[in-house]
Amino acid sequence: MAQALRQLASIDVSDPTLYQDDTWRPLFTQLRRDDPVHYCEASSYGPYWSVTRYDDIFTVELDHETYSSASELGGIQVADQPKGRERGSFIRMDPPRHTAQRRTVAPIVAPSNLVNLEALIRKRTSDVLDALPRRETFDWVERVSIDLTNMMLATLFDFPWEDRMKLTWWSDVAIANVHSPDAVVHSEDERFAELDRMGKYFRGLWDQRAERSPSFDLISMLAHSDATRNMDPREFVGTLALLIVGGNDTTRNSMSAGLMALVENPAQLELLRARHDLIPNLVSETIRYHTPVLHMRRTATRDTELAGRRIAKGDKVVMWYISGNRDEEKIERADAFIIDRNKPRQHLAFGAGIHRCVGDRLAEQQLRILWEEILARDLRFEMMGPPVRLYSNFIRGIRSLPVRILD
Numbered sequence: 001m002a003q004a005l006r007q008l009a010s011i012d013v014s015d016p017t018l019y020q021d022d023t024w025r026p027l028f029t030q031l032r033r034d035d036p037v038h039y040c041e042a043s044s045y046g047p048y049w050s051v052t053r054y055d056d057i058f059t060v061e062l063d064h065e066t067y068s069s070a071s072e073l074g075g076i077q078v079a080d081q082p083k084g085r086e087r088g089s090f091i092r093m094d095p096p097r098h099t100a101q102r103r104t105v106a107p108i109v110a111p112s113n114l115v116n117l118e119a120l121i122r123k124r125t126s127d128v129l130d131a132l133p134r135r136e137t138f139d140w141v142e143r144v145s146i147d148l149t150n151m152m153l154a155t156l157f158d159f160p161w162e163d164r165m166k167l168t169w170w171s172d173v174a175i176a177n178v179h180s181p182d183a184v185v186h187s188e189d190e191r192f193a194e195l196d197r198m199g200k201y202f203r204g205l206w207d208q209r210a211e212r213s214p215s216f217d218l219i220s221m222l223a224h225s226d227a228t229r230n231m232d233p234r235e236f237v238g239t240l241a242l243l244i245v246g247g248n249d250t251t252r253n254s255m256s257a258g259l260m261a262l263v264e265n266p267a268q269l270e271l272l273r274a275r276h277d278l279i280p281n282l283v284s285e286t287i288r289y290h291t292p293v294l295h296m297r298r299t300a301t302r303d304t305e306l307a308g309r310r311i312a313k314g315d316k317v318v319m320w321y322i323s324g325n326r327d328e329e330k331i332e333r334a335d336a337f338i339i340d341r342n343k344p345r346q347h348l349a350f351g352a353g354i355h356r357c358v359g360d361r362l363a364e365q366q367l368r369i370l371w372e373e374i375l376a377r378d379l380r381f382e383m384m385g386p387p388v389r390l391y392s393n394f395i396r397g398i399r400s401l402p403v404r405i406l407d
């Protein structure tokens with residue numbers, strides 16, 4: 001018994017190798033069963049609580065007064081923001097500032113604009129699929145997932161087309177774990193310098209658009225809104241990084257994860273082929289099953305209690321979406337990929353409450369169109385090797401995925 005408790009106490013789900021090696025499942029199954037709100041006393045990121053069950057994650061999400069996202073308290077990742085290198089943005093704010101800034105950018109992903117974007121997304125998706133090599137191995141991540149999400153991002157910012165790959169680069173820089181040997185940057189200083197370059201580039205675009213009358217793109221919206229026009233340089237860089245990462249990595253990884261899940265579950269693929277009306281369900285199931293954002297962190301603003309555990313003011317509280325989305329108490333056969341579930345939208349991958357993903361419908365739209373166009377062409381894929389996964393405890397990333405289109 002004592003040994004079992006010791007073993008439980010030593011569980012540290014913040015270790016990025018768990019996600020790089022894809023070995024996280026048994027640990028979360030154990031935590032949900034034996035210690036659903038779990039205290040890890042010693043980790044590379046200091047002590048923290050793990051919230052692992054669906055309903056408890058919801059409780060934390062909905063109580064933003066007790067569980068703060070504020071940058072000054074440490075922000076939204078299990079790793080505190082590096083001192084002197086903090087990046088402010090509305091995901092790392094509480095109301096009322098959060099409310100005003102979120103409202104500034106929300107129109108770009110409002111239903112009316114999504115209708116406007118539909119034809120453009122379909123055209124680009126068709127072009128990308130038609131240009132893929134046949135009977136030859138290629139990297140799905142590079143040729144499809146990165147390309148499509150990058151073009152979308154360039155459109156949202158009305159970013160100079162010829163420079164658009166910079167957006168993907170900055171996104172990779174912003175989320176890199178600097179301790180990983182294959183990271184794109186290897187120190188916080190290096191990251192800071194790269195993002196400073198990003199800030200300078202965007203400042204040029206910003207100044208031009210601030211002088212012109214408002215246009216319908218993210219830079220113009222931010223430059224013309226009372227809530228954002230006077231951001232200090234750190235908040236300026238932080239807000240751009242939020243919008244770039246938000247719109248980029250998550251959707252990119254869902255595009256790769258969906259293909260993998262269907263190739264690994266041929267019966268589900270056959271079902272989809274027979275029933276194209278299941279595409280929206282497939283999209284939700286992919287996002288749940290993959291869970292592109294592994295966690296969000298909050299900081300307790302007062303002493304409180306969660307599922308019988310006493311949490312002290314100042315404690316780090318980490319909501320593991322990856323675990324909540326596999327909670328069998330809430331989702332039947334949660335470890336299985338099932339595209340005709342009864343309630344496919346019941347998942348935590350977009351979070352909940354005031355910070356719930358603002359771009360959820362756009363992400364779903366991009367994925368829906370991708371699958372509509374794949375099925376319209378009756379493309380069949382074969383995996384030509386294992387995926388290479390990202391070393392990160394925050395983004396569940398797929399760095400490469402070798403595939404081949406079958407005849």
Ligand code: HEM
Nearest residue numbers: 091246247250251293349350351352355356357358359363
């Ligand atoms: C499958 C794709 C996506 C996933 C899984 C995802 C996931 C998330 C999650 C988990 C959060 C935090 C929720 C919380 O704290 O409760 C979030 C917030 C956010 N996402 Fe997404 N996201 C996706 C796509 C997008 C897209 C396409 C955009 C922009 C075009 C976007 C922009 C944002 C922004 C700006 C926030 C901050 C919202 C706030 O603090 O109020 N995301 N997303």
